[in-house]
Amino acid sequence: MKFGVVTFPGSNCDEDMVYVLETIMGQQVERLWHKDTSLKGVDFVVLPGGFSYGDYLRSGAIAKLSPIMGEVMNHADKGGYVMGICNGFQILTESGLLQGALLHNNNQKFICKNVYLKPATSNSAITKGLDAAKAYKIPIAHGEGRFFAPEDTMKSILDNDQVLFHYVNEEAQVSDLSNPNGSMHDIAGICNPGRNVFGMMPHPERAADAALANEDGKRFFESILKYC
């Protein structure tokens, strides 16, 4: 599979993502620039983490207007795979490819730490290869990660089994302390109704190399490669 990793002005996890896909997972990767108007034949588009346009006006609000986003939307509309990590997730909600919004964390602070995630569904390429009972240790680093959706939107997300991950504690249980940002229903990631667009706030690419002593994130990429 050929992956495309998009760099926006202010992206800072683009090279981490390229490294994991290319060097750890052995995949072909095309670096895409936000001003490109072609996806250069990639099968799977990744919008990486960072601070596109300095997070003005809201995280992702300006990046959604980048020239490449028209092509990303066409790709998704045709059923092509798109994944947004952290700032990438914010760009996907801003552009309407995913429902809901990422609001400021409820403590109004930037949070950088390891959290635990449990897959919420097996019906997606990114979760199908994961252990439904396991808590995966994955880092977060965001100031605007509190997933919010109006009641009717949230109902359709839940009814359509679109939640990909919940924040849990190390024992894979939801607890008062497991949700770092106050997101509704402890949601850490969702997919679209077509199940080809994924968004998540935690960073699996930061936990995919044995040198970092945590390869839990590598399982997410293995699942993608197996089921996409």
Ligand SMILES: NC(=O)CC[C@H](N)C(=O)O
């Ligand atoms: N790691 C990131 O992608 C940063 C996310 C984002 N711009 C925020 O602070 O909310």
